[in-house]
Amino acid sequence: MDLILRLATIEDLPLLVQHRRAMFEEMEVYGARDLDAHDQAFTSWAEHLVMTGRLVAFLALAGGRPAASCCLWLRxxxxxxxxxxxxxxxxxxxxxEPEFRRRGAARALALAALQWARERGFAHVSLHATTPAVSLYERLGFTRTWEMRRNLLDEGPEV
Ligand SMILES: CC(C)(COP(=O)(O)OP(=O)(O)OC[C@H]1O[C@@H](n2cnc3c(N)ncnc32)[C@H](O)[C@@H]1OP(=O)(O)O)[C@@H](O)C(=O)NCCC(=O)NCCS
Known part of the structure; x- marks a missing residue:
């Protein structure tokens, strides 16, 4: 399958929202109501960042159809x-998209994002991986870091 990669524009925002929702749906953690609210919240959040160049998105097209996407957020x-x-x-x-999986689309997008960041002088790229994506990122040279987190909803030492 020939993939064509391109940068997304603001017109692609609905597709990015749809892909992000589909990503969360596959995690099977959130219900439809949370995802509906998130679609709205993410759209407003991303719209501003895309317009100001702080959210750069990459699309992979197969036969003219969107096969995959990812975003690089300049935090x-x-x-x-x-x-x-x-x-x-x-x-x-x-x-x-499920029908385009295991053909290198995610790898191609991640490589494009890494190249984009390197060309602009950034020293590293970070992410949080879902379980199915860990090996993909490890093969691209991503390693675990030492971030720690305290869940404030858990029982534990008094805060
Ligand atoms: C994780 C995900 C993004 C991977 O997308 P993808 O386009 O299938 O990824 P790639 O094709 O680049 O690589 C996936 C696997 O296919 C393999 N592959 C790539 N091209 C291949 C080919 N031509 N033939 C056989 N296998 C191939 C890769 O080696 C990789 O193997 P691995 O899982 O053992 O590491 C996709 O499964 C997905 O969208 N999942 C749901 C959302 C999600 O979890 N997103 C990640 C958020 S961090």
Whole structure:
């Protein structure tokens, strides 16, 4: 299958919302009501960021049809020695339509996002992977980091 990759425009936002919803649906964690609300919230959030260049999305087309997409979010970050950029790219919303899976679409999109970030001088790209995507990212050189998190809804030492 020949894939054509291109950058998304604001006109592609409904597709990005649809793919992001489909990604969450496959996780089987959220109900329809939460996902409906999220579609709206994500659309407003992403619209502003796409328009200001802080959310860059990549599409893979197969036979003219959208087969897969992902987004690179330039997250604001605190200054850190040796890193002059105020934004750190975060790869998110990776989704391939089921009929186009296991043909390298996600890998091609991730590579395009990495190249995009490297060409603009960013030092790294981070992400949170779903279980099915871990090996894809590991093969592209992603490694685990040392972020820690305290769930405030859990029982535990008094806060
Ligand atoms: C995870 C996901 C994005 C992968 O998309 P994809 O386009 O199928 O990914 P790729 O084709 O690049 O790679 C997937 C696998 O197919 C294999 N593959 C790629 N081209 C292949 C080919 N021509 N023949 C056989 N296998 C192939 C890859 O080696 C990879 O193997 P792995 O799972 O053992 O690592 C897709 O399954 C998906 O959308 N899942 C639901 C949403 C989700 O979890 N998104 C990730 C968010 S972090």
């Amino acid at each position: 604001e970050h605190q200054p850190r020695p040796g890193l002059e950029t105020a934004h750190w790219p975060y790869l998110m919303s990776m989704f391939t």
